[in-house]
Amino acid sequence: MLIVPMLMAGSGIALTVPTMTNATLSSVDASRAGIASGVLNSARQIGGMPEGDAPLAATEDTP
Numbered sequence: 001m002l003i004v005p006m007l008m009a010g011s012g013i014a015l016t017v018p019t020m021t022n023a024t025l026s027s028v029d030a031s032r033a034g035i036a037s038g039v040l041n042s043a044r045q046i047g048g049m050p051e052g053d054a055p056l057a058a059t060e061d062t063p
Helices: 003-026 028-059
Strands: none
Touching: 003 028
């Protein structure tokens, strides 16, 4: 039952993450690319947790 939403979420993430990474890293100086990459990945991991849990919580069967 969850296969369609999971495929849609995976496809959206697969299209968004590389684009976001490219836009972020192309906007900073090459000497600061490592710092920008670390900040981007940290922000994505911290901010991605609530977004990832919300659809699962919304579809959870509760008595």
